[in-house]
Amino acid sequence: MGTQHTSAQPxxxxxxxxxxxxxxxxxxxxxxxxxxxxxxxxxxxTVIGNHLAQxxxxxxxxxxxxxxxxxxxxxxxxxxRSLAARFPEGTTRIAGALRELEAHGYLRRTRERTKDGFIxxxxxxxxxxxxxxxxxxxxxxxPAQREKKPKRRALPAxxxxxxxxxxxxxxxxxxxxxxxxxxPRLLISVTDAEHLVPGVAAWLERDLTxxxxxxxxTADLPAEPLYRPAALLAHRLTDRLPPLPPYRAPENPAxxxxxxxxxxxxxxxxxxxxxxxxxxxT
Numbered sequence: 631m632g633t634q635h636t637s638a639q640p641x642x643x644x645x646x647x648x649x650x651x652x653x654x655x656x657x658x659x660x661x662x663x664x665x666x667x668x669x670x671x672x673x674x675x676t677v678i679g680n681h682l683a684q685x686x687x688x689x690x691x692x693x694x695x696x697x698x699x700x701x702x703x704x705x706x707x708x709x710x711r712s713l714a715a716r717f718p719e720g721t722t723r724i725a726g727a728l729r730e731l732e733a734h735g736y737l738r739r740t741r742e743r744t745k746d747g748f749i750x751x752x753x754x755x756x757x758x759x760x761x762x763x764x765x766x767x768x769x770x771x772x773p774a775q776r777e778k779k780p781k782r783r784a785l786p787a788x789x790x791x792x793x794x795x796x797x798x799x800x801x802x803x804x805x806x807x808x809x810x811x812x813x814p815r816l817l818i819s820v821t822d823a824e825h826l827v828p829g830v831a832a833w834l835e836r837d838l839t840x841x842x843x844x845x846x847x848t849a850d851l852p853a854e855p856l857y858r859p860a861a862l863l864a865h866r867l868t869d870r871l872p873p874l875p876p877y878r879a880p881e882n883p884a885x886x887x888x889x890x891x892x893x894x895x896x897x898x899x900x901x902x903x904x905x906x907x908x909x910x911x912t
Contacts (some may be wrong), residue, residue, distance in 0.1 A: 676701040679758060682736065691723055692730040699737075699755050708753055735759025785822065786864040788829030789871050802830035805840050805847075809863075812848045815856040822860035829867035837875045846870060 678697050685693060695717075699708050710728065714721045731737040738754040791798060806823050809816040818826070833843045847866055856862060887900040892907040899907040 677757075681758070685734070688730055688734060689727065691719060692727040695724065695727045696731050696736050696755075699731075700757050708755075709751070783858075783861075785825050785860055786868060788826060788864050788867045789832035790828050791831040791835050793835070794828065794831060798831045798834055799827055801834060801840055802827045805830050805834075805843050806863075808844060809848060812844070813851060815851070816848065816859050816863070818860045818863070826860060826863055826867065829864065833867065833872065836872050838872065 676697070678700065682688075682693060682696055688696075695713070702708065710721050710725050713724045717724065719727075728737060732739060736756055736759055738756065740752050740754075741749055742752050743749050803823060806818065806826055809818075830843055833846075834840065838846075847863055851862075887902050889898050890901045890904050891898060892910055893904065894906050894910040897907055897909075901907075
């Protein structure tokens with residue numbers, strides 16, 4: 631039992647430290663087989679499922695043609711004539727491969743009539759048959775969204791006049807228009823002026839002259855830049871609004887001199903006693 635058989639071939643040492651290799655490794659080593667030298671693609675590649683690449687019933691021509699079709703962009707021509715001009719297989723083999731792909735669900739071909747009355751064949755490529763019945767249409771490019779402008783903050787409220795007469799509002803607008811002559815920073819827009827005019831009119835109603843309102847709005851302005859001059863003016867019109875003038879009772883007509891008839895021209899005039907009117911006296 632201890633005799634050594636010199637005719638027996640020595641066992642080769644295992645590559646995995648004496649451990650038995652897996653059956654797959656033994657089969658691949660024994661039969662040769664393919665090895666892969668793969669590099670990772672980052673651009674210009676197409677994902678093909680093994681259900682297509684290793685399909686048991688499709689011919690090699692059909693598998694290769696399906697891989698080519700799936701790599702094309704939407705709208706590319708894949709009719710028999712265009713494919714025959716691209717590949718050397720010829721129209722007969724290409725037509726047969728297209729029928730194979732259609733039979734196994736990798737292609738759907740329908741005939742449709744256009745608005746002009748022509749009949750065209752519409753072909754849909756399916757990279758996974760049976761997954762969905764919807765077609766993948768090329769999505770229209772969305773226009774670039776414009777940057778939204780920040781919303782304009784509303785101006786503070788201003789006093790309102792009791793009687794907004796047209797002449798009063800016109801005078802108030804003139805006051806606002808003249809502010810920039812004193813300080814160019816007080817240049818305001820038409821929209822801001824429409825908001826501020828009632829506030830200036832409320833000041834003018836309180837027996838203030840346009841010059842007084844102008845001075846009140848332009849006095850003691852800050853030295854730093856005015857980013858919102860209209861907001862500053864609205865604040866001043868509200869914060870510095872003067873009080874109403876004191877009440878004045880209307881003049882009593884009975885307190886006036888009575889009417890007299892001129893002794894010379896007989897015209898009516900007011901005087902405490904009868905006599906001649908001022909015209910006759912002069």
